[in-house]
Amino acid sequence: MMERLGLGDAWSKLPRSVRHAALPMLVLVLLAFYPSYYSDLTSLIGTNSTAAQLVPTVPTMVIMTVYVIMALGLNVVVGYAGLLDLGYVAFYAVGAYIAGWFATQQFSPHNVHVVSVGVPHTVQGIHVNVWSLLLVGAVFAAVFGIVIGLPTLRLRGDYLAIVTLGFGEIVPQAVNNGDNWFGHNITNGPNGLTPIDALGFGSLHNHWSFLPTVYYSVTNAVSYYYWTGLALVVFTLFCCIRIRDSRLGRAWVAIREDEIAAAAMGVPLMRTKTLAYAIGAFFGGMAGCFYAIYKSSTFPGDFSLNISITVLCMVILGGMGNVWGVCLGGAVLSYLNYQGLEAVGNNFNNIAGTSFNVPQYTYGIFGLIIVVMMLLRPQGLIPGQRRKVELELGVEGGSLYEASSQ
C-alpha cells in the first residue's frame, strides 16, 4: 500500500543540491522579469506618489548589478583571504579605461575595427568587440592586481591596507593627469573618454530576433543592460562559489585563520594571496568595464576613495565571506546610494514637513553603518557559517587576523 506523501516529505526527498538551489533560482527568475513588472509595482503604490520613488527603477537595478559584482570580487580578497584592500577602486578604473581605450575614438588617427558591432567603419579610433572587452578588462585588472600584489603582499595586514589605499589614490590621479603623460594624451584627463561603443549582438539579430543588433537601437535598452548585468552577476556568483569550495578557496580560509599554520601545512602563501588579489581584481575590472559601457563614458572622478569604502561597507554589512550576504549588502547599499536615500529623504520630508538633504550625508550614513556593524554584529547580516563561529567563540590568544599579520 502506498503511503501518501505530504508536500514537506516530497520536498525533503529531493536531492540536496536541488533544495539548496531552489531559493536562489526563484530569486533569479523573479529578478529576470523585473523590468516587466516594475511598472505594475509603481502603479500598485500610485505612480505619482512619493512612496513610488522607493521602488528601484531599472537603471538603478543596472547599477546594483555592477556593485554586487564588485562586492563579490572584494569579498574574495577581504572575506575569503582576510586581506584588507582599501584601494579596490583601482581595479574598477582599470576595467573602465580598458573599455574606454578599445571602444572609443580616443586614438582617432588610427582606425582599427575588430569584430565591432554597430560601429560604422568610417568611425575612427580603436573599436574592439565590446563583449570581449569585458573579459579583456577583467584580465588586465587581474594582471594589475598581481603587479600591485607581488611587492606588497608580504606586508602585515594593516600595512597592506594602507598600501592599497595609496594605490587607490594614485590611480585616479594618474588617470586625471593622463592627458599629458610625457606629452601624450592617453586618458583625455578630466574630460574622460566618451562615447564608448554599446553592447550588441550584430548579425545574431537575424536568427534570434529578440537579441538587438545594438542595445541603443531598441527602446528598452536599459532592460537589456540589466539582463546583461544579471548574467554577469550569475557568472560571478558561480565562480565565487566554485572557487570557495575548491582547494584554492580552502587555502584562502586557512591563511585567513592562521598564516603560520597554513604555511606549515604546505599552503604556498605568496601564490595563494596573489591569486586572491588577482581574482578579486578580475571581477572589479569586469564590473568597471561593464559600468563604463553602460554609461558609455568614463571619467577620473568616478574612481574616488569613497567607492572603495562603499564596496567595503557592502561586504561588511552583508557578512564577510558569505556570497549571499554580500549580494544582499551590495544590492541594498547601492540601492540606497543611487535612489533609496533620496527617496527615503523625500518621503520623510513630505511627512514631517522638513527639508533635509539626505543624499548629501550618504557617506556619513555608510560610515555609521560600518561602525555600528563592527560593534554590534561583526559577522554581518547573513554571516558565513565558519566566520560566525570564529567571531562568537573567538580564538584564544589572538584571532584570525592577528596570526595573518605577523
Added chain:
Amino acid sequence: MTTRAQAVRRPTLAALPRFTKQINRVAQWVIVGLFVVWVVGNFLHSPAQFVSVLLLGITLGAIYALVALGYTLVYGIIELINFANGDVFMLGTMVTITVANGWLGLDGSQAWYVTVPFVLLALLAAMALCGALNVAIERIAYRPLRNAPKLAPLITAIGMSFLLQNIGAAIWGFNERPLTNTGNSIFPANTLFKIGGVPYQAKSLIVVVTTIPVLLILRYLVQSTKSGKAMRAVAQDMDASRMMGINVDRTIAYTFALGGALAGAAGTLFVMFQTSTRFDLGFQLGLFAFTAAVLGGIGNLTGAALGALLIGLIQAFNEGLSWHTPGSDWTESITFAILILVLVFRPQGLLGEATADRA
C-alpha cells in the same frame, strides 16, 4: 614524484629572501641618491627660489608633525591606524573658526594684545575639544574591539572617519569655510623679508615657533612623567603592565587625549595659516601625516617629526621648484608613492629599529 620535485626546488626558493634583502638595500640607496641629486640640482638651478620654498616646506612640515604625532602615539600603544585622527584635526579647524571668529569676534583688525590671548584661547578650546572627542571615539568605537580580530578596529576607524566628516559638514556646512567673513587673516600677514622676490610672511614664522614648544612639551610628557612611563610600558606589553598595576584603559585614553589635543593644535595653526578650511580636507591631510609617521618610523616620536618635515619639504619642493618637478598635479601621488616605497623597502622607517614585529 611531485613531492620529490618540490623537495628539489625548495633550496632556490629559500635563497630568495637573501637576494631580496640585497635588492632592498640597493633600491634604498638608489632612491635616496636620486632624491639628493634632485634637491641639489634644484638648489643650483635657482638658489633663491629654493630657499623660499624650503621655508614654506618647513611651515607645512610643522603642521604635519602635529597630526603625525597623533597617529604615531596611537599606533605605538595599540597598533591601530586611527584614520579618524585627520578628521579630528578638521574639526579642530572648524572649532577654531567658531571660537576665534564667531565667539571672540577676531577678524584681524584687533591690536596684538587682544589677538594674542584670544588666539591662545581658541587654541586651548580646539585642543580640549579634540582631545575629549578622541577619547570619546576610543571609548565608543575602539575599546569594545580591543580583543577582536585586528582588522576590525581598523575598519571601524575608517567608518568613524567618514562619520566625523559628515558631522563636521552637518554643523559647519559642505562649502569652503573662510576664517573670517572679510577674508582677512587673524595672524599678521605682513612680510618679514623677501628672498628672490618671494615674501616670507610673519604667520609662517608663528606656525613654526608655536610648534616647537608643543613638541618639547610632548616629549617631556612621554619621556619624563609617570603617565608617560605608563604609556611606554603599555606599548611594550599590555598584559604585563596591567599586572604591574598600571590602569591600561586610562593610559590608552590618555594617549588618545594627547593625540587629539595635538590634532586640535594643528587645526588652529592650519586654519590661521591657510585662512579657510573644508569638511573633507582632514582625511587627505591625515593620510599625508600618516605617511610622515611611517616615513619616520611609526611609534617613534622624533621620527614622526622628522618624517613630517621631510614630507612637508618634498611637497613644497614639488609644487614650488622648477627643475624636473612633476608639479602640483602629482603631489598626492608622490606622497603616496613615498608611503608605498617606505613600507615595501623599509617598513621600520628612517628611525625605527628593525624588529620582526614591525616589519
